[in-house]
Amino acid sequence: MAGQTLYDKIWAMHLVREDEAGTGLLYIDRHLIHEVTSPQAFEGLEMAGRSLWRKDSILAVPDHNIPTIGLENGITDPVAKLQVDTLNDNCDKYQLTEFKVGDIRQGVVHVIGPEQGATLPGMTVVCGDSHTSTHGAFAALAFGIGTSEVEHVMATQCLIQKKSKNMRVTIDGPVAEGVTAKDIVLRIIGEIGTAGGTGHTIEFAGEGITNLSMEGRMTLCNMTIEGGARAGLVACDQTTIDYVKGRPFAPQGDDWEKALACWQDLHSDDDAVFDQEIHIDGASIEPQVTWGTSPEMVTAISNAIPDPATVPDAVKASGMQKALEYMGLKANTPFDQVKIDKVFIGSCTNSRIEDLRAAAKVAEGRKIADTVKLAMVVPGSGLVKQQAEAEGLDKIFTDAGFEWREPGCSMCLAMNDDRLEPGERCASTSNRNFEGRQGQGSRTHLVSPAMAAAAAVTGHFIDVRKLT
Amino acid sequence: MEKFKKFSGIVAALDRSNIDTDAIIPKQYLKSIKRSGFGPNLFDDWRYLDPGAPGEDNTGRRPNPDFVLNQSPYQNAQILLARENFACGSSREHAVWALMDFGIKVVIAPSYADIFYNNSFKNGLLPIALSASTVDQLFDDYEQSDDFYLDIDLENQRVINAAGVQMPFEIDEFRKYCLLNGLDDIGLTMQHAEQIKNFEQQYYTSCPWLGKA
Numbered sequence: 001m002a003g004q005t006l007y008d009k010i011w012a013m014h015l016v017r018e019d020e021a022g023t024g025l026l027y028i029d030r031h032l033i034h035e036v037t038s039p040q041a042f043e044g045l046e047m048a049g050r051s052l053w054r055k056d057s058i059l060a061v062p063d064h065n066i067p068t069i070g071l072e073n074g075i076t077d078p079v080a081k082l083q084v085d086t087l088n089d090n091c092d093k094y095q096l097t098e099f100k101v102g103d104i105r106q107g108v109v110h111v112i113g114p115e116q117g118a119t120l121p122g123m124t125v126v127c128g129d130s131h132t133s134t135h136g137a138f139a140a141l142a143f144g145i146g147t148s149e150v151e152h153v154m155a156t157q158c159l160i161q162k163k164s165k166n167m168r169v170t171i172d173g174p175v176a177e178g179v180t181a182k183d184i185v186l187r188i189i190g191e192i193g194t195a196g197g198t199g200h201t202i203e204f205a206g207e208g209i210t211n212l213s214m215e216g217r218m219t220l221c222n223m224t225i226e227g228g229a230r231a232g233l234v235a236c237d238q239t240t241i242d243y244v245k246g247r248p249f250a251p252q253g254d255d256w257e258k259a260l261a262c263w264q265d266l267h268s269d270d271d272a273v274f275d276q277e278i279h280i281d282g283a284s285i286e287p288q289v290t291w292g293t294s295p296e297m298v299t300a301i302s303n304a305i306p307d308p309a310t311v312p313d314a315v316k317a318s319g320m321q322k323a324l325e326y327m328g329l330k331a332n333t334p335f336d337q338v339k340i341d342k343v344f345i346g347s348c349t350n351s352r353i354e355d356l357r358a359a360a361k362v363a364e365g366r367k368i369a370d371t372v373k374l375a376m377v378v379p380g381s382g383l384v385k386q387q388a389e390a391e392g393l394d395k396i397f398t399d400a401g402f403e404w405r406e407p408g409c410s411m412c413l414a415m416n417d418d419r420l421e422p423g424e425r426c427a428s429t430s431n432r433n434f435e436g437r438q439g440q441g442s443r444t445h446l447v448s449p450a451m452a453a454a455a456a457v458t459g460h461f462i463d464v465r466k467l468t
Numbered sequence: 469m470e471k472f473k474k475f476s477g478i479v480a481a482l483d484r485s486n487i488d489t490d491a492i493i494p495k496q497y498l499k500s501i502k503r504s505g506f507g508p509n510l511f512d513d514w515r516y517l518d519p520g521a522p523g524e525d526n527t528g529r530r531p532n533p534d535f536v537l538n539q540s541p542y543q544n545a546q547i548l549l550a551r552e553n554f555a556c557g558s559s560r561e562h563a564v565w566a567l568m569d570f571g572i573k574v575v576i577a578p579s580y581a582d583i584f585y586n587n588s589f590k591n592g593l594l595p596i597a598l599s600a601s602t603v604d605q606l607f608d609d610y611e612q613s614d615d616f617y618l619d620i621d622l623e624n625q626r627v628i629n630a631a632g633v634q635m636p637f638e639i640d641e642f643r644k645y646c647l648l649n650g651l652d653d654i655g656l657t658m659q660h661a662e663q664i665k666n667f668e669q670q671y672y673t674s675c676p677w678l679g680k681a
Contacts, residue, residue, distance in 0.1 A: 016660070016663055016664055016667045017660060017663055019642070021640070021641050021642060023640070023642050025657065025660060025663075025664070027664070027667060027668070027671065029678055036498050036499075036560075037559065037560065037561070039501035040501065040502065040503045040561075043501075043503075048652075048654070050654065053664075054679070056679065057679075064498075065499065077499075079499040079500075079522050079523060080499055082499075082501060083499050083500075083501055086501050120677075120678075122675075123678070128559055128561075129558070129559055130557065130558045130559040130583055132559075144558075144559035144583055145559060145583070145586075146559055146560075146561035146564070146583060146586065146587035146590065147503075147561040147587075148561060148587065148590035148591065148653070149586070149587075149590070151654065152653055152654050152657065155654050155657075155658070156654060156657045156658060156661075156664065157664060157668075158657055158664060160642075160653055160656075160657065162640070194486055194553060194556060195486070195552060195553040195556065195579060195581070198553070198579065198581065198582055199582065228553070228556070228581065228582070229582075230582050230583060251677030255676055255677035256677070258675075258676060258677060259675075259677045262674075262675065294486050294488075315485070315551075319484075319485060319486075322484075413490075413495045413558075414495060415495045415496065415498065415499065432488075432490070432557060434488045434490045434491065434557060435488075435490070435491060435513065436490055436491070436494055436513045437490050437495075440494075440513055440519050
């Protein structure tokens with residue numbers, strides 16, 4: 001019998017039952033909730049007279065709606081305030097752990113889970129948010145669910161699931177200096193397409209991946225969903241264990257030793273068989289930038305804006321043409337001629353301390369370009385903000401002309417006041433460049449934190465490695 | 469959940485692949501704490517020429533005359549025809565709620581994003597995957613007709629056109645059973661409560677750091 005993949009192992013560990021048709025009931029260890037996708041689930045439970053199965057599996061935090069400025073006045077948008085108040089009320093009523101606004105531990109749900117050690121290797125982790133795939137960096141099976149499933153997990157601690165297929169993406173050899181996890185994952189999405197991973201769990205492997213820090217692995221797994229796969233995974237190794245050790249929710253003493261023994265097995269067996277295997281040469285990966293309205297519309301910074309006329313597939317060419325029109329771009333334009341209006345450094349993809357350090361390194365001693373109307377840095381959590389301030393990063397950013405904000409999802413999806421005006425072009429470290437994502441008519445280019453900072457100080461896209 | 473019955477409905481088509489959930493229901497409308505009322509903001513950015521806000525009355529806004537759901541008879545569409553990877557992006561179930569609130573009961577496309585596909589069944593919306601060539605044919609037929617109707621027969625897993633041509637589709641047996649009978653997943657899972665408790669007992673004995681047995 002062939003060996004098991006990491007996904008096979010975690011699946012088997014959590015399988016409560018399976019029917020003849022292969023529909024499984026999967027046990028859930030950690031349930032993260034936020035204000036946008038939980039109110040209807042609590043309401044549904046109450047209407048049906050059901051209770052919560054295991055309250056200590058839930059960790060709650062408001063993030064999507066939180067203003068990143070002027071918080072001393074509270075949330076002034078009444079609709080947003082009602083949503084956050086509803087989360088607070090539900091958590092108080094059921095006595096759930098919640099990091100409310102004003103708590104230093106509050107932040108973006110996919111930043112605070114790992115930061116607190118609430119995400120552990122081998123766990124199943126769910127949240128009513130597609131970027132739950134982030135937590136796969138810890139060799140945890142983590143995926144986004146809809147509100148009906150949020151309610152299902154609250155009531156039963158389980159999800160009805162069919163097992164997905166296995167896919168492995170291997171980055172052979174190391175990546176070049178100045179190439180980050182964001183560039184790696186954008187390159188992968190460019191290669192497999194935005195639906196390339198549909199129906200699969202993707203395990204990331206190879207030297208280009210194992211060399212990454214936990215922050216980098218989180219960036220990578222975060223964007224797995226943009227490649228169509230609900231979950232991404234990286235095997236557990238010493239880097240994982242070193243990160244988890246000593247965090248507030250992490251096991252201690254005897255439990256830690258038992259956990260360590262169990263985590264040794266959290267990797268795919270040598271003879272495991274994957275339904276699909278992709279290899280990319282690490283050395284071939286350059287800093288990436290998206291040019292269209294889907295994350296698969298991405299290319300290396302050294303290339304020009306692609307030309308639909310060179311694409312033989314008519315449907316694809318027409319999609320590219322529509323995207324270029326929306327983005328206000330001409331085919332074959334070099335990226336250093338594409339001027340930007342705003343810069344956003346933040347989101348569950350790139351708002352951790354390592355991301356801020358990388359951006360600050362570029363911003364240090366420089367000023368944002370005169371033509372840039374706004375460059376903002378939104379740390380992923382109160383603790384990330386505190387750490388960055390202890391290192392003096394806030395000063396570097398503000399000296400360069402960036403705004404230093406309070407934690408939240410912010411301009412990644414523009415549910416709060418942080419948004420682009422119609423037609424504005426943004427260098428953004430977030431995860432989606434969909435039409436209207438950062439505000440109606442907004443034009444988003446996805447890049448790494450270092451590339452975003454480089455765009456801020458030059459006013460246009462540029463290979464950050466040229467700024468030395 | 470209502471039982472899914474055989475019906476004949478008018479088809480509206482959106483000839484785009486990778487239609488994302490931000491397009492289906494933009495983020496500003498996700499601030500609602502209810503499951504209903506999203507229909508007027510379905511495809512909001514494409515449907516209106518001026519911007520909207522949550523809680524705002526949409527009757528005063530300028531509809532985009534070029535957008536299919538603003539045209540007669542498609543305001544009454546019950547079936548949406550689209551291209552590959554329909555509803556990619558976020559996990560927002562609001563996308564399903566908005567489609568259903570508008571009156572859409574079935575989507576036909578060559579493929580779907582996983583989370584949306586899953587969310588659909590929890591609410592009684594049927595996402596039908598047909599081959600790309602069949603979908604091409606449906607787009608051709610749609611273009612040549614002023615009011616293109618299709619029959620949807622879930623029990624026999626068939627899409628049937630006016631000429632009687634039957635297009636079979638695949639669906640998971642359990643999901644089909646739940647849709648046809650209007651069954652609530654949670655109620656079904658609760659039937660296995662004892663098995664879940666037994667599982668927990670063993671699981672926490674072997675993984676004590678995750679909880680108490």
